[in-house]
Amino acid sequence: xxxxxxxxxxxxxKLNKRNQALQDVISLTLNEQAIEVRDQRAVSTEYxxxxxxxxxxxxxxxASPNTGKTLLAISLLTQTKALNSTGLEIxxxxxxxxxxxxxxxxxxxxxxxxxxxxxxxxxxxxxxxxNIFIALINGDAARDTxxxxxxxKKFTDPMDKKASSDFMRGCRAYTxxxxxxxxxxxxxxxTPNNPTPTPGGTSxxxxxxxxxxxxSTIKRESCDTGTKxxxxxxNRKARGPNxxxxxxxxxxTPDADYENMFWSVTQESVNESLQNSASSASLDQxxxxxxxxxxxxxxxxxxxxIDVLSKSFGKNKVRxxxxxxxxxxxxxxxLYQSRGHKNSVxxxxxxxDAAT
Numbered sequence: 584x585x586x587x588x589x590x591x592x593x594x595x596x597k598l599n600k601r602n603q604a605l606q607d608v609i610s611l612t613l614n615e616q617a618i619e620v621r622d623q624r625a626v627s628t629e630y631x632x633x634x635x636x637x638x639x640x641x642x643x644x645x646a647s648p649n650t651g652k653t654l655l656a657i658s659l660l661t662q663t664k665a666l667n668s669t670g671l672e673i674x675x676x677x678x679x680x681x682x683x684x685x686x687x688x689x690x691x692x693x694x695x696x697x698x699x700x701x702x703x704x705x706x707x708x709x710x711x712x713x714n715i716f717i718a719l720i721n722g723d724a725a726r727d728t729x730x731x732x733x734x735x736k737k738f739t740d741p742m743d744k745k746a747s748s749d750f751m752r753g754c755r756a757y758t759x760x761x762x763x764x765x766x767x768x769x770x771x772x773x774t775p776n777n778p779t780p781t782p783g784g785t786s787x788x789x790x791x792x793x794x795x796x797x798x799s800t801i802k803r804e805s806c807d808t809g810t811k812x813x814x815x816x817x818n819r820k821a822r823g824p825n826x827x828x829x830x831x832x833x834x835x836t837p838d839a840d841y842e843n844m845f846w847s848v849t850q851e852s853v854n855e856s857l858q859n860s861a862s863s864a865s866l867d868q869x870x871x872x873x874x875x876x877x878x879x880x881x882x883x884x885x886x887x888x889i890d891v892l893s894k895s896f897g898k899n900k901v902r903x904x905x906x907x908x909x910x911x912x913x914x915x916x917x918l919y920q921s922r923g924h925k926n927s928v929x930x931x932x933x934x935x936d937a938a939t
Contacts, residue, residue, distance in 0.1 A: 628823060628824055629667070629669075630663060630667075631660055631663055631664070631671065631729050631763050631765075632656075632659045632660055632663055632765070633659070633662070633663045633666070633850075634825070634826040634829055635659070635794070635796065635816060635825060635826055635829060636660075636763070636765060636794065636825075637763075637793070637794065637823050637824075637825065638671075638729075638763050639726070639758055639761055639762070639763055640758065640763060640764070640792075640793035640794055640822070640823065641751070641754055641755070641758055641764045641766065641791070641792045641793050641794075642764065642765050642766070642792065642793065642794040642795075642796070643735075643766045643768055643782075643788050643789065643792045643794070643795045643796070644656060644765065644766070644767050644768070644796050644798055644816075645768050645769065645770050645780075645782040645783065645795070645796065645797045645798065646767070646768075646769070646770060646780075646797070646798035646799070647769070647770045647772075647780065647798075647799070648769070650798050650799065650800055650814060651798075651800075651812065651814055651833060651844075652767050652798055653677070653679075653731075653733055653767060654833060654841070654844055654845060654848070655798070655814060655831055655833070655848060656731055656733075656765055656767060657673070657675055657688075657692075657695070657697055657731060657845075658695075658833075658845050658846075658848040659831065659848065660673050660697065660729060660731070660765070661673065661695045661696040661697055662848070664696055665696060670727065671727060671728065671729055671763075672698065672727060672728050672729070673696065673697035673698065673728075673729045673731070674697070674698050674699075674700060674728060674729065674730050674731070675688065675692065675697055675698065675699045675700065675731045675733065676700045676702065676705075676712070676730060676731065676732055676733060677699065677700075677702065677731075677733040678702055678705065678708060678733065678734070678737035678738075679733055679734050679737065680733075684841075685699060685702065687841060687842075688841070691841070691842055691845060695845065697731075708737055708738050709738050709739060709750065709753070712732070712738060712753070713753050716753060716756065716757040716762070719757070719760070719762065720756065720757065720760040720762075723760075725757055725758075725760035725761045725762035726760065726761025726762060727761075728762050728763070729762075729763040729764075729765065730757075730762065730763070730764050730765070731765045731767065732764065732765070732766050732767065733767045734767045734768055734769065735750075735766050735767065735768040735784075735788065736768070736769065736784075738750055741768065741769075741783060741784025741785065741788060742784055742785060743785070744785045744787055747784065747785055747787035747788060748787050748791070751787060751788065751791035751792075754766075754791075755791065758793075766788065766792070768782065768783065768784065768788060769783045769784075770782060770783055770797065770799075771783045780797050780798075780799045780899065781797070781898075782795070782797060782819070789819065789820055792820065793820075793821075793822045793823065794818070794820060794821050794822065794823065794825045795818070795819040795820040795821075796816045796817060796818055796819065797816075797817045797819055798814055798815065798816055798817075799814065799815055799817070800812055800813065800814055800815075801813050801814070801815045801830070806834060808834055808836055808843075809834050809835050809836040809837055810834070810835050811832055811833070811834050811835075812832060812833055812834075812835060813830055813831075813832045813851060814830065814831055814832070814833075815828060815829070815830050815853075816828060816829045816830070816831070817902070818928075821926040822925070822926060823926065824922075824926070825926070827906075827920070827928055828853055828906060829850065829853060830850070830851040830852070830853050831848055831849065831850050831851060832847075832848070832849050832851050833845075833847045833848045833849075834847040853910075854910045866904060866907060866908075867896070867900070867904065870892070870896050870900065870901065870904050871904065871908065871917070873892055873895070873896070874888065874892070874901070874904060874905065874908065874917075874918075875917065875932060877891050877892060878918075878930065878931060878932050879932075880932070881931070882923075882929050882930070882931040883929065883930060883931075884923060884927045884928060884929055884930075885902065885905060885927070885928040885929075885930065886927065888901065888905065888930065889901050889902060905918065905920075905930055909930060916933065917932060917933055918930045918931065918932060918933060919931050919932075919933055
């Protein structure tokens with residue numbers, strides 16, 4: 584006599600369908616073989632702009648007009664490329680320039696080590712850019728390239744959160760395939776009531792980027808060949824070992840020859856430049872006292888200190904004072920500076936016995 588099982592067996596077709604669905608999802612994950620390939624390709628931290636921009640990252644440089652963001656970005660990229668003897672291809676997509684300006688930069692690129700796109704082919708900039716990224720990703724060539732997008736507002740609307748988010752999604756797909764991006768963007772306009780250089784647009788560019796710097800001219804001085812401009816790069820976000828600040832200079836000759844300016848770009852001492860600049864020539868004793876009182880015996884992040892004191896003194900002034908008070912070459916040094924969780928900048932008071 585046979586008995587029927589009380590447990591209902593699942594139809595084989597349904598079971599196969601479930602397993603297939605699961606395998607389809609698993610196939611999208613990184614398996615042992617894929618991880619091994621990525622490990623072989625991975626490199627230790629490699630900068631495409633020494634100290635500032637890391638290979639494989641999205642780095643955003645915010646600056647006001649006439650700060651020299653294009654000049655400094657492409658010059659520093661080519662300097663680092665020559666110094667490290669890398670085979671990276673540097674591409675400059677400039678949608679902000681005139682016909683003559685673009686032609687001149689293309690000629691300079693032939694000897695300078697970068698290539699300038701013919702933007703007359705860019706009917707819809709974002710579509711054209713994404714097509715380039717897709718071709719590089721599909722050809723497994725993204726990791727050998729660096730793109731400078733000049734400027735972001737030509738590819739998306741920085742004031743539109745959805746448009747900015749969609750733009751950054753395409754950028755991230757490219758960098759996840761190993762590519763490197765330098766995005767040039769504008770600061771908000773400075774006014775007497777708002778003199779602090781602040782990034783323009785919504786926060787999406789900053790939120791989705793790996794590193795963010797705000798550039799500002801901190802000093803001008805006459806020299807034998809023209810006027811020397813000092814530009815500070817101040818870090819506002821870092822997911823890696825990016826420098827908290829840097830200063831570079833370039834010389835503008837009376838005829839404003841771009842090639843001469845390009846080859847004149849030089850890194851300067853941060854401490855000396857800041858000490859001699861108008862923005863840090865004198866310290867506000869009231870603010871200095873407020874910083875020391877806020878810190879006490881605590882270790883606080885730069886953001887925490889700025890949150891407490893910005894209403895009374897302004898964000899930029901607090902930030903500049905923190906940098907000056909932490910400068911090792913300054914007679915005013917009162918603070919230690921270090922890196923904390925997620926690469927945040929941390930300050931603490933130097934004990935009096937150590938200071939003396």
